[in-house]
Amino acid sequence: MGDSVRRRYVALGDSFTEGVGDVHPGLPNGVRGWADRVAEKLAKHEKGWEYANLAVRSKRLRQIIDDQLEPALALEPTLVTLYAGGNDILDVGTDMDRLLEEYAGLVARLAGTGATLVLFTGYDVKVAPLLEPLRRRNWQYNARVRELAREHRAVLVDYWCFDEYNDKRMWDADRLHMSTAGHKFLARQVLTHLGVPTPIKPLDWEPLAHRSTLEWIDAQREWLNDWVLPLIGRKLRGVTLGDSLRPRWPEPVKVPRKGGLRRYALEHPEVLEGRGPAFPL
Structure with missing residues (x-):
């Protein structure tokens, strides 16, 4: 490719793509995430990459279609990543047939742009037997994505x-979103699938330390109090932590080859203006 070729990456989705769990106070919405990391490596690999990230945490598929699809199409991307529907799977009343029909329509619209389209299956989270129907929904979703x-x-x-x-x-402390290590690993996987060489390395961890039964119980209690109960409370009130947030990178930015998006944010402080605090979920 010559340097005059337009290269534009547009990311759509929810917290998975917004970058929740990979905290970075110097970036919009206080997070970084795998998509930012992919954009930065693309820019290092080839000159001229532009990047927009329209994802907002907590959004359901219908909201992503309504709020992100047309803006994404208007940006005329050459690369699109999409993960959508995970929050719907967690909602009790979700009609999976309708969800997958709407997801298929979204994929068809994005594929019709001619851009390289990247899709993701959902992780097979291990849950309690009471929540086994959520796993079956996830399997159904994954089969359709494939x-x-x-x-x-x-x-x-x-x-x-x-x-x-x-x-x-x-995983982050909420056990729903990837940690920084998880985002780094996923970025490396996406880049590998795109045929882009990347120096991102998986962490070489020591084996996990053994926890006593009391330590395990304390950890479960802390998780329930800090994450599960507040999440249930928001569902009962019909609110989400994405309600007051804007997309992190709503307009394409030319990603600096040196310093990446962190450098861009330092040089363009207006991208952080009016941003609220970074929420954990």
């Missing part, structure tokens, strides 16, 4: 298959 990837010749990042996420250090 079918659509084949149908539209999209790049499939089969997140479900990554055994590395069995390590709890790949």
Whole structure:
């Protein structure tokens, strides 16, 4: 490719793509995430990459279609990443047939741009037997994502298959979002699927320390109090932590080859103006 070729990456989705769990106070919404990391490596690999991230935490599929699809199409991307529907799977009343039909329509619209399209399966989270229906929904979702990837010749990042996420250090304290290590690993996977060389290395961890039964119980109590109960409370009130947030990078920015988006934010402090605090979920 010559340097005059336009290269524009647009990311759509929810907290998974926004970058929740990878805290960075100097970036919009206080997070970084795998998509930012992918954009930075693309810019180092080839000159001229532009990047927009329209994802907002807590958004359901219908909201992503309504709020992000047309802006994404208007940006005329050459690369699109999409993960959407995970929050719907966690909602009790979700009609999976309707969800997957709407997801298929979204994928078709994005594939129709001619851009390279990257799709993701959802991780097979281990849950209590009471929540087993959520796992079955996830399997159903993943099967449809794989079918659509084949149908539209999209790049499939089969997140479900990554055994590395069995390590709890790949997850943030809420156990729902990836930690910084998890985001780094996923960025490396996306880049590998795109054929882009990357020096991002997985962490070489020591084995996990053994915890006593009392320590395990204390950890479960802390998790319930700090994350699960507040989440249930928000669901009962019909509010989400994405309600007051804007997309992190709503307009394409030319990613600096040196210093990446952190340098861009330092040189363009207006991207942080009016931003609220970074929420954990």
